[in-house]
Amino acid sequence: MKITLLILPSFISLATGQVSFNETWRQPGKIIISSHYGGYSHAKPIFQVASALERRGYEVGFASFTPFLDLANPWGMRKIPMGDGPLTVEEIKEASKRLISDPHMDIMKVVAIMWHTAYDYSYQQLKRIFAEEKPNFVMCDVFNFGCIDAASDLNIPFSVQVASLCLLYSISDTVINSLDIGSVTTDFGVVGRFNRNFKRRLEYLWKNWHFTQIANQERVKSGSVVRQEPGFNNFDKGVIFVNSFFGIDQPKNLPPNVHLVGPLLSFEYPPLTPELQSFLDSRQRVTYIAFGTNVRLDRAKITKILTSVLQLLDDKAVDGVIWPLSVSAIEEFPEEIHVNNATIQVEQILKNLHENIRILDFAPQFSVLSHPNTVLFVSHGGLDSANEALVTGTRVLSLPVFGDQFYNVANLKIAGVTIPMDINTFSIPEMIEKAKLLLEDKGGYFARNVHRMQLLAQINSKRIQHAADIAEQMIYAGNTDDPMKNIHQTLESRLSLWLRYDLDIYIILISISTMLSYGFFRLAQVAFEAVISFSPSAKVKKL
Secondary structure, X not given: OHHHHHHHHHHHHHHHOOOOOOOOOOOOOEEEEEOOOOHHHHHHHHXXXXXXXXXXXXXXXXXXXXXXXXXXXXHOOEEEEOOOOOOOHHHXXXXXXXXXXOOOOOHHHHHHHHHHHHHHHHHHHHHHHHHXXXXXXXXXXXXXXXXXXXXXXXXXXXXXXXXXXXXXXXXXXXXXXXXXXXXHOOOOOHHHHHXXXXXXXXXXXXXXHHHHHHHHHHHHHHOOOOOOOOOOOOHHHOEEEEOOOEOOEOOOOOOOOEEEOOOOOOOOOOOOOHHHHHHHHOOOOEEEEEOOOOOOOOHHHHHHXXXXXHHHHHOOOOOEEEEEOOHHHHOOOOOEEEEOOEEEEHHHHHOOOOOOEEEEOOOOHHHXXXXXOEEEEEEOOOHXXXXXXXXXXXXXXXXXXXXXXHHHHHHHXXXXXXXXXXXXXXXXXXXXXXXXHHHHOOOOHHHHHHHHHHHHHHHHHHHHHHHHHHHHHHHHHOOOOOOOOOOOOOOHHHOOHHHHOOHHHHHHHHHHHHHHHHHHHHHHHHHHHHHHHOOHHHHHHHO
């Protein structure tokens, strides 16, 4: 009877042709995404995942401070104002400059700055918005701590978008300080392992514990729920989407709520303009230069880069250059450049009167990199740029400036697709030499690695749908009667530090071991004294 029931669906399928599977669980829902001071580079991955959910029928709204609301324009999503925010546009620019210019900036300093700047304002606004909008799911940027806490306090399922694994920590990790190029190296010497596994780890744990006290004090002031678990952040109460993949990020053990969903790509990209299309089609070896929206290079660095590419053009190593620039960057350009005893007026270049150089206020980066005649990408190593270089199979000459760019470039170097330079010390001859090494590639080393990484990146780029699946799991099945429990949390993550690491058991075992050791010691001592007391020498002494 059981066998008959089991094979009955097969007979039905054969009789009717095919039995289709229909999803019956999906219902209209509302999703709110929120990002602010991270700028477009932090908001874009959230928009990309939200766009996949929007295509599944969900209504998506973007909540942010007024200066950042226009980030939603290319995506056509509803804007939800959070007010002007605690900083003006000029103050935002000045804060960005300080972050970039500090050579000793580490992740906990960045966290402290972002927390003190925006936590209370963001928490109050988003708690109000969530209460009014009643979203089914919330997506927060990694530095939008007010968003994370507001969703957690209101028991709304949420995700946290992080750039790469460099922003995730575990006391079992060998990667601790993400803003350090050495964090992804494989130095197994005694000193290297001590620094990585003890010194850095203890430094981070101390800073984390210290900041947790400060964060909880500010939570009390804001009316938020004080975190009882170890660590300052409520990451563990939601799911974490990482815009990366194993192959470029170094493999490591991950908690079940951490999902690698990168490289995240948009469903559509701006096409090449007719002028750019013609420029690229008419050349064979074009170099593309871009340093993102947040990097500001001074005149000395711009002069060295421009001189180097002009020399590469003169040497016929490349035959075209495309360089998108902001107005503030153009102000840092020199008046003239000297190449091979010739003086070149930079004004002519900025006016696009140089036949082989195009200076633009905007360039469709992905489309430029996708063109087969783009052979070199001079980049700061931002995650979005790194991912697009991998997907399009473009070699990278890297000049990391701040933040996770050092981590990204270190990974690109390990993957064999880039040659890095120090932004503060690089020289014109060095840039020319390294560019030629990448372009000539006499042994085929870079070509092989670029092709391998392109395959990995393109295969993993489909994981945006996995991110959307996880979001829907959280919407429909993530919460139970206990809001702390969701399908992506381990039991250990819901326990106190005392129970998580079985500290009580260890104390009991240590106590028992100590008592037994002491008992054996006393027993041995008594036995020894007894033996001594009955020895012949002891009897002679008594006589």
